[in-house]
Amino acid sequence: MASHAKIALKFARQLFSMSIVDGAVSADRVAGVLEYVEKHGTANPVMVLKAYQRLIATELAKGHAIVEHAGAVNDAMLAAIAASMTKKYGRAVTATAKPNAELIAGLRVHIGDDVYESSVAGQLAALASSV
Numbered sequence: 323m324a325s326h327a328k329i330a331l332k333f334a335r336q337l338f339s340m341s342i343v344d345g346a347v348s349a350d351r352v353a354g355v356l357e358y359v360e361k362h363g364t365a366n367p368v369m370v371l372k373a374y375q376r377l378i379a380t381e382l383a384k385g386h387a388i389v390e391h392a393g394a395v396n397d398a399m400l401a402a403i404a405a406s407m408t409k410k411y412g413r414a415v416t417a418t419a420k421p422n423a424e425l426i427a428g429l430r431v432h433i434g435d436d437v438y439e440s441s442v443a444g445q446l447a448a449l450a451s452s453v
Contacts, residue, residue, distance in 0.1 A: 326365070326366055330369035330370045330373055331373050333364060334371075334373035334374040335377065337355045337359070337370070338378065340354075340355060341378065342381070346385070346414070347378060352378065380434070383434045383435075385413055385416065386415065386416050386417075386433070387407050387415055387431050387432065388417075388431070388433075389417050389419050389420065389429060390421075390431075390432070391419060391421060391422065391425065391429050391430075392421075392423055392424075392425040392426055392428060392441065392442075393427060395419045395429075400417045401417075404416055407431070407433055415433065417431075424443055426446075427442045428441030428443075428444070429441060
């Protein structure tokens, strides 16, 4: 059974690599991949498509920053964060604001699996864990 999962993941990775153009996910290529899978079928199509979906979602998350904030965040600040993350990651990054009163003050930025935090709640948690 594990071999079926490995084969499905390997095929999903091949499909994923065909979906990338100039370092970014191409909607046209994704549509082409889905059309191919629908037309030709594959062994374990659900397993392949779930793995493919996870790979695509992970790649798309790398280009989007979620900025959690306790206070006000204006468009200029979001644009500055997006520009900073674009420079850091070497790819286009967009940013959206998400209010989070639990931060007390400051920001927490999620981009892909990375989290950058500069909030009072984060500093209090670090202080509490060190005591």
